[in-house]
Amino acid sequence: MEAHKISVTKVMTKKPKPANDQLGFGRHFTDHMFIMDYHIEKGWFDPRIVPYQALTLDPAAMIFHYGQTVFEGLKAYYTDSNEIQLFRPEENIKRLNRSSARMCIPEIDPELALTAIKQLVAVDKEWVPTIEGTSLYIRPFIVATEPYLGVAPAKQYQFIIILSPVGAYYSEGINPVKIAVENQYIRAIKGGTGEAKTAGNYAGSLIAQEKVTNHGFAQVLWLDGYEQKYIEEVGSMNVFFKINGEVVTPALSGSILPGITRMSVIELLKQWGVPVRETKLSLTDLQAAYQQGTLEEAFGSGTAAVISPIGELHYQSHALVLNNNQTGPLAKKLYDTLTGIQYGKLEDAFNWTVSLT
The missing domain is CATH 3.20.10.10 (D-amino Acid Aminotransferase, subunit A, domain 2)
Known part of the structure; x- marks a missing residue:
C-alpha cells in the first residue's frame, strides 16, 4: 500500500458538539470515521477517512451469524501544553492483531493502523475535550462482511475506527x-x-x-x-x-x-x-x-x-x-x-x- 496513503473526504456540515458536562461515555460521535476493506484476493485496501455514517451490510454478512469480530479501546488526551497525545497505542494495535489471529481475522499493518488513528484524530481534533478528566475515546474494530451462511473464516472484512468524546469516569473523584x-x-x-x-x-x-x-x-x-x-x-x-x-x-x-x-x-x-x-x-x-x-x-x-x-x-x-x-x-x-x-x-x-x- 503506497506509503500508507489515506484518502480524506470531509463533511459538508459539522455536528453540534455536546457540552463538556454532558459527555457521558460512548454516547456522542465525531464527524468522521476511518474505513478500510479486505478481500482474500487483494488483502487490505482502500484506507479512507469519510463522514461518520451508517454501515450497509448484507443480511447474510458473517458477523451477524458467527460473531467474527475484534475491537480495541484507547484514548487521546489534551495536555497542559495544548498538544494532543495518545497513550501506548502500539500496544493496543499489537493486542488487536493478537485478537485477530485468535478469531481467524487477517492482521493489520501496525504502522498503517497507527497512522490511521493519528490522522483520524487530527481531522476531528476539535472534538478532543479540554477540561480535566475528559478525553477522546478511540474505538478501532474489525467485522466480517462476507455474505455467506457457512461456518468458516470470512473472506471479506472491514477495519473501522470511530471516535467519541467522553467525560471523566469519576464525576466526583476516584471512589471505591x-x-x-x-x-x-x-x-x-x-x-x-x-x-x-x-x-x-x-x-x-x-x-x-x-x-x-x-x-x-x-x-x-x-x-x-x-x-x-x-x-x-x-x-x-x-x-x-x-x-x-x-x-x-x-x-x-x-x-x-x-x-x-x-x-x-x-x-x-x-x-x-x-x-x-x-x-x-x-x-x-x-x-x-x-x-x-x-x-x-x-x-x-x-x-x-x-x-x-x-x-x-x-x-x-x-x-x-x-x-x-x-x-x-x-x-x-x-x-x-x-x-x-x-x-x-x-x-x-x-x-x-x-x-x-
Whole structure:
C-alpha cells in the first residue's frame, strides 16, 4: 500500500458538539470515521477517512451469524501544553492483531493502523475535550462482511475506527466500588477466547453484570472456569490486590485479557520498588488474608476508569470491607501517576505517550 496513503473526504456540515458536562461515555460521535476493506484476493485496501455514517451490510454478512469480530479501546488526551497525545497505542494495535489471529481475522499493518488513528484524530481534533478528566475515546474494530451462511473464516472484512468524546469516569473523584463474586456464570476458560478482545466475551458477561447490578453492586468478580476457585478479572478490568506489602495480580493464563493499563501498573510498581507478583490467587487465600488483616487494598485497572478501587467484596453471605471502604494510597498514587502521564502533567519516563504530530 503506497506509503500508507489515506484518502480524506470531509463533511459538508459539522455536528453540534455536546457540552463538556454532558459527555457521558460512548454516547456522542465525531464527524468522521476511518474505513478500510479486505478481500482474500487483494488483502487490505482502500484506507479512507469519510463522514461518520451508517454501515450497509448484507443480511447474510458473517458477523451477524458467527460473531467474527475484534475491537480495541484507547484514548487521546489534551495536555497542559495544548498538544494532543495518545497513550501506548502500539500496544493496543499489537493486542488487536493478537485478537485477530485468535478469531481467524487477517492482521493489520501496525504502522498503517497507527497512522490511521493519528490522522483520524487530527481531522476531528476539535472534538478532543479540554477540561480535566475528559478525553477522546478511540474505538478501532474489525467485522466480517462476507455474505455467506457457512461456518468458516470470512473472506471479506472491514477495519473501522470511530471516535467519541467522553467525560471523566469519576464525576466526583476516584471512589471505591462494591463488587460481588460470580459463582454461577463463567466469563472464559483457557483455550477459549478470553484473552481476545472480541464481542462474544462481553455479550456472555451481561447476565451476571445485570444480576449483581440489581443487588446494588457495581461489578462482578470473575472466577476461573474450571474449579470456580481462582480469581481472574473484575468486570471488564484486570484486578490487583495488595497483601502484606506485596501486590498480587492473576497471571495471564489464556482466559484473561492482557490489559494495557495492567501492563503499565506492573511496570510502575517495579520502578517504585513495590513487590509485584503475577500468580494464581484463590478466593480462599484472599479471604484468609482478609481474616489475618494483611489484605490492604484491591483495585481494578482498565482504559475507561484507569484505576478503580474496590471498597467491598461480597461472596455469598460474606462481606470483605477493604481499607475502611476508602481509596488506598497505592491505588491513588497509581491513578495520579497514570493520568498525570496521559495528560502531560508528569514526565513520561517510559516513553509511553505518542504525540499526534
